[in-house]
Amino acid sequence: MTAPGDTGTAPLSLTALAPGQILPDQHEYISFAAICQLTATSGDWYPGHYDPDFARSQGQPTIFVSTLYFHGLIDKYVTDLLGPETFVARRRMRMHSSVYADAQLTVCGSVIGVDPAAGQATIAVELECNGKKPVTAEVTAELPIEGRAGAQR
Amino acid sequence: MPTPNATGREYDLSLVFGTVAEGQAFVGHRTGRRAAISPVTERTVTLFSALLRDGNPLYWNDGICPPSLLLSFDFRYPWHPDPAVDLRPTRIFREVPLPGHYIVNVETDSRYLRRIRVGDLVSSEGEVESVSDTKTTRLGVGNFIHSTTSYYDATGELLATNTNVLFRYDRHEPAQAEGQ
Numbered sequence: 304m305t306a307p308g309d310t311g312t313a314p315l316s317l318t319a320l321a322p323g324q325i326l327p328d329q330h331e332y333i334s335f336a337a338i339c340q341l342t343a344t345s346g347d348w349y350p351g352h353y354d355p356d357f358a359r360s361q362g363q364p365t366i367f368v369s370t371l372y373f374h375g376l377i378d379k380y381v382t383d384l385l386g387p388e389t390f391v392a393r394r395r396m397r398m399h400s401s402v403y404a405d406a407q408l409t410v411c412g413s414v415i416g417v418d419p420a421a422g423q424a425t426i427a428v429e430l431e432c433n434g435k436k437p438v439t440a441e442v443t444a445e446l447p448i449e450g451r452a453g454a455q456r
Numbered sequence: 457m458p459t460p461n462a463t464g465r466e467y468d469l470s471l472v473f474g475t476v477a478e479g480q481a482f483v484g485h486r487t488g489r490r491a492a493i494s495p496v497t498e499r500t501v502t503l504f505s506a507l508l509r510d511g512n513p514l515y516w517n518d519g520i521c522p523p524s525l526l527l528s529f530d531f532r533y534p535w536h537p538d539p540a541v542d543l544r545p546t547r548i549f550r551e552v553p554l555p556g557h558y559i560v561n562v563e564t565d566s567r568y569l570r571r572i573r574v575g576d577l578v579s580s581e582g583e584v585e586s587v588s589d590t591k592t593t594r595l596g597v598g599n600f601i602h603s604t605t606s607y608y609d610a611t612g613e614l615l616a617t618n619t620n621v622l623f624r625y626d627r628h629e630p631a632q633a634e635g636q
Binding site: 331337340341344345346347348349350351354356357359360361362363370371372374375376377378379382383387388390391392393394395396397398401456 | 523526534559570
C-alpha cells in the first residue's frame with residue numbers, strides 16, 4: 304500500500320518523460336467503509352454507493368465506488384509521479400465496469416506524449432482489478448517550469 | 457420524490473420519469489446556474505484526501521481543492537433551515553424524463569482552467585447534449601445521457617467543465633414510465 308504522498312522516488316520532470324515510457328504502478332485497497340465514507344464526504348448519496356440491497360437490485364453484486372473516487376485515484380497517481388504542483392488540466396475517463404467494496408486495485412500508467420514548450424505531458428492511466436481493467440483514462444498534466452505560471456494556475 | 461424499489465425500501469433518487477421520446481425532446485435543456493450550498497471547506501478537502509491516502513501538501517497545507525472533487529459541488533443537502541435555499545439536485549441528468557430507475561456513470565471528460573480553492577463558492581450549470589435510442593447492455597435496457605456541466609466561481613469566472621455520459625436503465629424489460 305502506498306504511504307500518503309510517498310511514491311518512494313523523486314517526482315519525474317518533463318525532461319525525464321518520453322512517449323511510450325512505462326510508469327511505476329501504485330497499489331490501492333478500497334474497503335466497504337471507505338466507499339461509505341467517500342459517499343458522505345462527497346455528498347454523492349446514490350444508494351448504490353452505500354446500500355448493498357439497492358446495488359443488487361440494479362444488477363451489481365454489492366456497493367460500488369463512485370466516479371469521484373476514480374477521479375481522485377487517477378489524479379493522485381499523476382501528481383505523486385510528477386510532483387504535487389502538477390496541474391491536472393484535463394482528465395478523460397471511461398468506466399468499463401464497476402469496482403466493488405474490498406477491492407485491490409493496481410494503478411498503471413504510461414507516457415503518451417510530452418510537449419516541453421507547453422510544459423505538458425499526456426499520461427495514460429489504467430486501473431486493474433481482478434485481472435480486468437475497469438477504468439481507463441488519459442490525463443493532460445501541466446508541470447511547473449521556471450518562469451512560467453502555467454502549473455501555478 | 458421517493459421511488460419504490462425492489463428492495464422494499466423507498467429512495468429519493470430525484471429522477472424524473474417519462475418516455476424515451478420525452479427524454480430525447482429534452483435535449484438542449486439547461487438547468488440555469490445554481491450555487492453550491494456552501495463554499496469549499498478545508499474539512500471536505502482534507503477528509504477526501506485522507507480517504508484517498510493522498511498526501512499532496514497543496515491539499516493539506518495550502519488550501520487547494522483536489523480537482524477530483526469538482527463533481528461534488530453539484531450535490532445538495534437533504535435539508536436546510538432556509539426554505540429559500542434550492543435543494544434540487546443540480547445534476548441535469550436526473551431531470552431528463554426517461555423510464556429507467558437506475559443509473560451508472562460511463563464516461564467523464566473534465567477540463568480545468570484554474571485550481572479550485574478552499575472558500576470558493578462554486579456554481580454550476582448543465583445542459584443535455586443528447587439522449588440515445590434504447591440500448592441493451594450487461595446491466596439492462598436503457599438510454600445513454602450525454603450532458604455538459606460548466607462550473608463557475610462567485611465572480612462568474614469559469615473554473616472547469618465536465619462532459620458526462622451516463623446510462624439510465626432498468627434491468628431486463630424496460631419499465632413503464634411512471635404515471636402511464
